[in-house]
Structure formats: C-alpha cells, structure tokens
Amino acid sequence: MTFDRLSSVFLSNTNHEEDQPVHLQVKDMGLQKRSEHDVYAGPSTRYCPAGVYEWVETDGEETFVINAQNCVHCKTCDIKDPNQNINWAPPQGGEGPVYSNM
Structure with missing residues (x-):
C-alpha cells in the first residue's frame, strides 16, 4: 500500500491561516x-517530504514556487538546501501540523 505526498500531508492535519x-x-x-x-x-522538489517546492514553467521560464501551506515543519529544507538559501522560520501564530493527534 502506498500513499501520495498530499494525502500524507492531509493526515498530518497541517493548518496554516490563509492570510x-x-x-x-x-x-x-x-x-x-x-x-x-x-x-x-x-533537489528541493525531491528532498521535501511534503512537496512544498516546485519548479513551474511559465512563459518558457522556470519559476520557483513555494506551497508553504503544505509544510510539515520537518526543516529538511534548512538542512538539505545546497546553498542554505531557504530560510525556514516558525509560522506566525504557531500553526502547522498537529502531530499529537496522529
């Protein structure tokens, strides 16, 4: 049995305010x-377990997209980014995964 990334993010009960x-x-x-x-x-598209990072082609140009609402706060991006160019900070209001309910 396998699960896709977004189903697993859903199971983490991740909650981030829209605004x-x-x-x-x-x-x-x-x-x-x-x-x-x-x-x-x-590599960010592969090392992030929640699929937060994407390279999307727009008008023939690759654009880096961050889907922060999917973040499960594992801080892998803080560790694995080859240039230490991604800054992870706790979200405003303390939202995120509800691990205690898993």
Whole structure:
C-alpha cells in the first residue's frame, strides 16, 4: 500500500491561516535558479517530504514556487538546501501540523 505526498500531508492535519505571511523565504531567487535548479537539477522538489517546492514553467521560464501551506515543519529544507538559501522560520501564530493527534 502506498500513499501520495498530499494525502500524507492531509493526515498530518497541517493548518496554516490563509492570510499569514509565508514562513519559508528564499534569500536570493537568482541563486536559487542559477545553482539549485541549473547546477543541481532542483533537489528541493525531491528532498521535501511534503512537496512544498516546485519548479513551474511559465512563459518558457522556470519559476520557483513555494506551497508553504503544505509544510510539515520537518526543516529538511534548512538542512538539505545546497546553498542554505531557504530560510525556514516558525509560522506566525504557531500553526502547522498537529502531530499529537496522529
């Protein structure tokens, strides 16, 4: 039996307010494109267990998209990002997964 990422995120009971600021910030978007995407082939799309990071093609250009509402607060991006370019901070209001109910 297997589960897809988004079903697993749903099971974590993750809750983020819709209007809260994004708690995952990219320090230098140019570096993210030049290095994380062009050199390392976008490992963030693979190391994040919740599928928070995506490279989306828009008008022939790859754009880095952060789906912070899916974050399960594992801090893998803080550890695995090859350039330490993603800054993880606790979300405003303390929202996130409800691990105690799992």
